[in-house]
Amino acid sequence: MPEPVVGTPNSEFYQLESGVKRDVKLRHVVESQQFTVPLLMELFDRARGMERVVARGGSLDYQNRIMATLFYAPSTRTRFSFEAAMHRLGGRVLSTEHAHAFSSEIDAEQVEDSIRIIGGYADVIVIRHHQEGGAKRAAEVSTVPVINAGDGNGGQHPTQALLDLYTIFRERPLNGLSVAIIGDLEKGRTARSLAYLLAKFERVRMFFVSPPELQMRRDILEYLDEHGVHYEMESDLNRVIGEVDVVYQTQIRPERARIVNRQQFAIDSTVVRRMKTEALILHPLPRTVELDKSVDDDPRALYFRQARNGLYVRMALLTMVLENR
Amino acid sequence: MPEPVVGTPNSEFYQLESGVKRDVKLRHVVESQQFTVPLLMELFDRARGMERVVARGGSLDYQNRIMATLFYAPSTRTRFSFEAAMHRLGGRVLSTEHAHAFSSEIDAEQVEDSIRIIGGYADVIVIRHHQEGGAKRAAEVSTVPVINAGDGNGGQHPTQALLDLYTIFRERPLNGLSVAIIGDLEKGRTARSLAYLLAKFERVRMFFVSPPELQMRRDILEYLDEHGVHYEMESDLNRVIGEVDVVYQTQIRPERARIVNRQQFAIDSTVVRRMKTEALILHPLPRTVELDKSVDDDPRALYFRQARNGLYVRMALLTMVLENR
């Protein structure tokens, strides 16, 4: 794996919508920390372009390129998002729905061999692995770019964080933003990955709203301390809901229900009434009780547009890693 | 979901093989009742055209269009039929083999959210849902056309009924037809959907052949009564087999075997000898004991051609729903 490009937030790049310099290299996409602000801006600029490409009916530029989706754990929506992205670029797809269930053969220990073999068939591999670090192990041996589509509980889901950030970016300046991240933050891959990304911008304030037992883990908090990022830990949703520009709601899984009254962290039409008029409501979906359907018609509810943005961001990522081969 | 177009059987349309007016709108395909005779004739006319397209090697007209097959319950043949249809049109496919088995994530209760998200990736969604009414729920929230590929036991399977009817239409006038529908009619989706379609034609006579415990449910019978369609319920195959123009055989599942001696409703070379010389034998497949392989070489056996017709009818349907976006 190449060295992650190191960079500092650069407000010059940040202002640009197009015309960004195309000299940033991207090979594997393993974790959200590896994205510098210039790289993010390059990505978002391309994603904007992809919105136009899709509106025109897609491209056929990649019709000789093959993407393999190697999903050891199933996720229909994430997989469809990547596969649609490749198809809208004109490319081709090799697909697994649940490689781990069918694995007398693909042993979890043998992910390295599988990756080396599949690298002989495909031009890029999108992997969802059931173990934390699975994507990193894949990237280390791969002869083609590897994109992490989620690894393990408590691992990362960087492309989700990228599309989350892109959704905010399309609506608000990222510098100076105040964001509440709510839910099971200890195990929540998307919450963790987003926190890393937001930390790269200036004067961002994060509020981690969760029962103490499910709060953000030390690794993230230390990272934020090191980078001088403002954050607060909170267990009462009411105390922050009226203050923030972005409400990023995530799931508390039913099996965690003995720890927490999930309803206490839920967003419904009553909670929404206390938000800023200009607030944005995001959720990586799927949802259960934590986000009531009565919120869907609120103009601040962006979660379906957020899912759609996944298409554009993944198209943009694919062009970046395929171009740099 | 738009109002189903209401129409009455129209023998003028019915006579036409081509040159049908193209002004009929079709958005979602949820149940066979929604098809009027003009819409059926439009569909069959297009299906004829698709036979020619496939003979010429297929089309590339839809190469920017994506179809998602969202199969909560597996059905390799139905899925392949739809996916081949999309490919023969030049289109692209997102595919699930068994979404329900892999559904920590895609909860049955959340089909609405999944549909809204996938509608951001695909241009048309083909859904097979394990619950009756699943396709209708999907259509109600979808931003793109939804096609029902079978929902629940006792639900509908309208595209199967359309290809069944098309297979008859290619061989015989539909008005005045006499049809035996045999098997587990209570739970049989394909039998139910076909009965609704046949009822739209003039002077059709239907014989429902089944043990009393597995007979057609009240909803269908009331529909036929309302529309003044002639039907008879019969438990002895022998009493109708020599009378009818079409024998539509369906499966009685093994788990129903305690209710019925399945062999009693089986078609083999002995039964076939008592049929009209010009009769047609159809079966939606797969089969077990109810249709003996000795029948396969009989020129009246149309079931493999019937399966093949599924390709043309589904191609035609896809062009209709994609055109009306």
Add this chain to the structure above:
Amino acid sequence: MPEPVVGTPNSEFYQLESGVKRDVKLRHVVESQQFTVPLLMELFDRARGMERVVARGGSLDYQNRIMATLFYAPSTRTRFSFEAAMHRLGGRVLSTEHAHAFSSEIDAEQVEDSIRIIGGYADVIVIRHHQEGGAKRAAEVSTVPVINAGDGNGGQHPTQALLDLYTIFRERPLNGLSVAIIGDLEKGRTARSLAYLLAKFERVRMFFVSPPELQMRRDILEYLDEHGVHYEMESDLNRVIGEVDVVYQTQIRPERARIVNRQQFAIDSTVVRRMKTEALILHPLPRTVELDKSVDDDPRALYFRQARNGLYVRMALLTMVLENR
């Protein structure tokens, strides 16, 4: 199924790298015995051509053709290899990951019906069946070419054997070759299929290295005796490892471990040191304890290139069976 073309090893064909006559017919690919030497040389000639096609970025010649992969038992790598081959030819794919698991509907007994139906949708069917003889049954009823991608334990896996042989062919003359085949030879599909193919060449010597309980079955040995092929059965790896030109290692599955100390047949850096300088090390993968990762960097280790060669050989096979329709 057409008669297998009968032929005898023909050193004239064998010398040619290109310019082979294109008059050899191939319809179904069921077992490795059906390949004559001229047919093998035709195939390998085309595979060489496919290496150049892929290097140029693939072809679009087959964009109207559909391949169905009907996998009753899962094998992600074999499936991906076939699907990538079809995509690199510009073609389209219908795919199953695990048809047998989802088979209330596709009953093992009904493979014949499924094949006849799918033959109405696809131009070629690649089948992996869980029962020995499954591919042959499919080929007997199919209206389109069928390719066996492995059937049953102890059945065949002819395309694996073809790519194994192609990998050797690219490096060494096949006539006069000395080959050790190691592992569970009784149940090993790939070992069995390769032995049949090697037997077609002149002065080949085979060493079957395995504990007596897992040795080659009588059917193969009789075939070799009939064709006057030299072979030896050996239970001590050390006695042959320094003698042979090719070491073909295969897996001994963990459930066989009570019969044999698997480590005794393993290849690691110590064993490798005793091989000829010009020896080739092959393995069909996936591997477990029988092939140590320390061997991967040895220039004689060809197994990842061997996997890659599967792409070219399968592309070549697809062009041969699709051309002869």
